[in-house]
Amino acid sequence: MHEMGLCFELMSTLDDLLKREGVSHITSITLDVGEASMVVPRFLLDCWEAAKADTPYKDCSLKLNLTKAHGRCRQCGFVFAIAENDRKCPKCGSMDDFDTIDGTEFEISEIETDDN
Amino acid sequence: MDKFKVISVKESVFSHNEKRAEELRNFLKGKGVYLLNVMSSPGSGKTTLLVSLINKLKDQIKIAVMEADIDGALDAETISEKTGVKTIQLHTNGACHLDAEMTKEGLDGLGIEGFDLVILENVGNLVCPAEFDTGAVSSLNILSVPEGDDKPLKYPLMFKVCSTFVFSKIDTLPYFDFSIDQAKENILRLNSKARFFPVSAKTGEGIDDLATYLLGLVKTYKEE
Numbered sequence: 222m223h224e225m226g227l228c229f230e231l232m233s234t235l236d237d238l239l240k241r242e243g244v245s246h247i248t249s250i251t252l253d254v255g256e257a258s259m260v261v262p263r264f265l266l267d268c269w270e271a272a273k274a275d276t277p278y279k280d281c282s283l284k285l286n287l288t289k290a291h292g293r294c295r296q297c298g299f300v301f302a303i304a305e306n307d308r309k310c311p312k313c314g315s316m317d318d319f320d321t322i323d324g325t326e327f328e329i330s331e332i333e334t335d336d337n
Numbered sequence: 338m339d340k341f342k343v344i345s346v347k348e349s350v351f352s353h354n355e356k357r358a359e360e361l362r363n364f365l366k367g368k369g370v371y372l373l374n375v376m377s378s379p380g381s382g383k384t385t386l387l388v389s390l391i392n393k394l395k396d397q398i399k400i401a402v403m404e405a406d407i408d409g410a411l412d413a414e415t416i417s418e419k420t421g422v423k424t425i426q427l428h429t430n431g432a433c434h435l436d437a438e439m440t441k442e443g444l445d446g447l448g449i450e451g452f453d454l455v456i457l458e459n460v461g462n463l464v465c466p467a468e469f470d471t472g473a474v475s476s477l478n479i480l481s482v483p484e485g486d487d488k489p490l491k492y493p494l495m496f497k498v499c500s501t502f503v504f505s506k507i508d509t510l511p512y513f514d515f516s517i518d519q520a521k522e523n524i525l526r527l528n529s530k531a532r533f534f535p536v537s538a539k540t541g542e543g544i545d546d547l548a549t550y551l552l553g554l555v556k557t558y559k560e561e
Contacts, residue, residue, distance in 0.1 A: 234352050237353050320526075332343070333344075334341065334342050334344065
C-alpha cells in the first residue's frame, strides 16, 4: 500500500531529524497533509500503527493537520477551494480547468519529545 | 520544566530520500554515468520499447539496465537475451517503488564503471514511483495508446516529475480514442518543458527520433 511506504520514509526522515536535533525519544509527530497530496489520511493513520511496531517510534502517536487545496481557474483567474466546489469554478462555472496552487504538502510540522 | 517539549520542524516527509537522491546524482556525475528513470503503468510496453531503443544505441554508447519489479526476473532476461547489454534484476519484495537507497544498492550490484547510460526500469505504477526521487538525472514516462490520453489528469504528479514523454503503441491509434494532441495538452498544463515522442516499438516508427534525443542528453551531460 502507498501509505505504508510513506510511513517507512517518515521513519527514515525522523531518524535524521532526531540525530540533528539531539533528541532521543519522541511522543508525537504532527504532519501537514494537503488535500491534493495524494495521501489518504485514514490509511496513513492505520499504516502508522502497523509500521511503528518494533521500532523506536512504537509509542509515538501520529497527528494530522489537514489542509485544503486551492485552484486558480484558468478561464477567469478566480481562486477557489477545489474539493468543496467539486472541481468547478464557482465564479465562471469552468469544470476541471484550474492550476493547483496549494494543498500538495506532506510535511513534518512538529515533533513532541519527553527528553529532559 | 515542562514535561513535553515541542520542536517545530516544517520539513518534507521525503527529505531523507531527497538527500540520498542528491548524493547519488553527485556520485553519478563524478563517474560520468547518466541514470535514466523509466516509469509507467504496468503493461505500457516499457521492456519492449527498451529493447528497440537499446539496439539502436548500443553501438554508440555503453548501456546497462536495472529492472525493478516486485517479483520475477522476466524483464531482465528479455532485455539481456534481446540486446546483450549488462542487466540486473532488482526485487522490491512487495514495495511499490524504488527509492534512492535501493537504486544505489542496485547500481553497486550492477557495477557502473565504464557505462555511459544506465536505464532504470522502475516498478510499473503511476503513484509511488513519482513520489520517490531515485537519484536519476532525468525521468522518462511511457504512456501507451490503450491507456487513454486522460492519464495525466488522473495521476498529475507522475506527469510533473518526468521530462521526456513517450506515447507508445501508436500502431494501435486507429482502434482507440487516444488523441496525441489531447495527451500533449494535458501534460503541458502540468509541465511546460515536456518533450514528446510518439513511437511504436512494433513497427519501429519514432524510435530513431527518441534514440537521437537520448544520445544528445547523454552527450551533453558528459560534456558539462
